[in-house]
Structures are given as structure tokens and as C-alpha cells.
Amino acid sequence: MNLYEHTIVARQDTSPAQIKLLAEKYSKIIEKNEGEIVQTEEWGLLNLAHIIKKNKKGIFMHFKIKGAGSVIGELEKNEAIDKNLLRFMTVKVKKFDLKANYFQKKNKQKKKK
Amino acid sequence: MPTKKRTGNKKGKQSNFAKLSIFQPNKYKFKKSCPLSVKGAPEVDYKNIKLLKKYMSENGKILPSRITNVSQKKQRELSLSIKRARNLALI
Numbered sequence: 001m002n003l004y005e006h007t008i009v010a011r012q013d014t015s016p017a018q019i020k021l022l023a024e025k026y027s028k029i030i031e032k033n034e035g036e037i038v039q040t041e042e043w044g045l046l047n048l049a050h051i052i053k054k055n056k057k058g059i060f061m062h063f064k065i066k067g068a069g070s071v072i073g074e075l076e077k078n079e080a081i082d083k084n085l086l087r088f089m090t091v092k093v094k095k096f097d098l099k100a101n102y103f104q105k106k107n108k109q110k111k112k113k
Numbered sequence: 114m115p116t117k118k119r120t121g122n123k124k125g126k127q128s129n130f131a132k133l134s135i136f137q138p139n140k141y142k143f144k145k146s147c148p149l150s151v152k153g154a155p156e157v158d159y160k161n162i163k164l165l166k167k168y169m170s171e172n173g174k175i176l177p178s179r180i181t182n183v184s185q186k187k188q189r190e191l192s193l194s195i196k197r198a199r200n201l202a203l204i
Contacts, residue, residue, distance in 0.1 A: 007201060048202035049173075058202070089201055091159070102160045 002092060003038075004065045004072060008079065009087040012045065012057040019059060022084060026063070026075060033074050035067030038096060043103035052086045060103070064096050147184035149191075157190040159197035165204060169195065173204065 008026070010019060027037055043060035052058070065071065072090050079088045149157065155164055168176050168183065168191055175195055178188040198204045 009201060046203070049199070049204050050202055052202055060201075087201055089197065091197065097156070097158075100158075100161075102158075102162065 001066055002069060003094070003096060004067070005091045005093055005096075006063040006065055006072070006075065007089050008061045008063075008085055009048075009052075009058040010061070010084050011053075011086060012055055012059060014059065014084050018084065019061070022082075023061060026078070029074055029078060030063075030065060030067065030071055033067065033071040035065050035071035038064040038066055039098055040064075041101060041103070046103070055086060058086055062103075064098075145182045147182060147187060149187040150184050157187060157194050159194040159201075159203075161194075162198060162203055165191070165195050165198055169204065173199075 008022070010022060014022075023040070027040075030037055041062040043062060045057055045059050048056060048058050076088065076090070079085055148154065155161065157164065159165075168181055170176055175192055178185065183191060195204065
């Protein structure tokens with residue numbers, strides 16, 4: 001069993017309902033392949049540093065997955081076809097740091113202001 | 114012949130400087146320690162954009178470690194995580 005951090009960037013004009021569907025779809029794929037989702041984070045709409053496929057903004061989602069390498073293979077196979085996604089990235093980690101949420105903090109501060 | 118004389122002078126100066134540095138150690142030290150390997154330093158991560166931006170130029174290039182005094186090990190981690198963040202268009 002390995003630990004992975006997986007992030008998805010979706011198009012900015014996908015509706016919130018569609019994003020929920022996306023998250024469900026991929027979490028189902030993970031569970032089918034005997035993977036386990038430890039944590040999900042929604043970073044929300046962020047400005048992209050450079051334009052990707054004519055998009056200036058993207059909706060970021062972050063998964064922390066525990067499972068074998070075959071899970072990631074299945075995930076990325078499906079994500080490469082998906083037209084709603086701009087980018088995806090998986091990073092293999094030795095330890096999860098579940099405390100530090102660099103993007104959620106910012107959102108909370110904005111809401112307080 | 115003149116070259117030999119010069120080298121002799123240089124050696125003499127160096128030895129003098131070394132003696133000085135014994136007596137006044139603090140004034141002649143220019144080395145800084147690595148800011149990322151001190152105790153309590155933040156971990157290098159591709160999600161921590163604030164930290165990564167400190168070690169990049171305004172044009173988005175990675176700053177060399179001879180300017181930032183980052184240790185070789187941490188510099189490798191930095192460059193990897195900066196490249197990951199670039200892929201996600203965070204930086």
C-alpha cells in the first residue's frame with residue numbers, strides 16, 4: 001500500500017453540480033480498485049498562473065489516497081479522456097500532513113473579512 | 114623571478130588574515146546557515162506557494178542557492194516542488 005496525493009484542475013465554467021458528479025465519479029473509481037480516500041480538499045476557484053486551453057481560472061480538487069499503484073493507473077486513464085479537466089497530478093508521499101491546508105486558510109480569511 | 118616574489122607576498126597576507134580571523138571571528142564571517150534546515154523551518158511542499166515564491170525571481174525563475182544560501186539537499190527539494198506547482202499553474 002502506498003500513499004498518494006492527487007490533484008485535479010477542472011474548467012472554470014463547470015457548474016457546482018457537475019463538479020460534485022466529477023468528485024463522486026472519481027471517488028467511485030478509487031473505491032472499485034480497492035483504494036481508500038483518506039481526505040478530500042476543495043481548493044475552489046483559483047487563478048491560473050498561465051493560460052491552459054484558453055482558461056484563465058480553474059477549479060482545484062485535492063484527494064489523499066491510500067492504495068496500490070493500480071488505482072492511480074485507472075484514475076489517470078479516466079482523467080485523460082475527461083473533457084472537463086485541464087490538468088491532473090499525482091505525487092507519491094511518505095507521510096500525509098493532514099493539518100496543513102494551505103488553500104483553505106486563505107478562503108476562511110476572506111470570508112471573515 | 115617577479116612571479117615568485119608575488120606568490121610569497123600572497124602567502125604572507127593570507128597567514129596574516131588567518132591570524133586576524135582568530136582574534137575577531139565575528140567580523141570576518143560571511144557564511145549564513147541554510148534558512149530551510151534550521152529547527153522549526155517550514156517544510157518544502159508544492160502546495161505551499163508563499164514559501165516557494167520567496168525562492169523565485171519575479172520572472173518565475175528559480176533563484177540559485179549561492180544567493181539564497183539554501184543547502185544542496187533542500188535546493189533539490191525546492192526545485193522539484195516548484196516544478197510541480199508550475200505544472201498545476203499555481204505559480
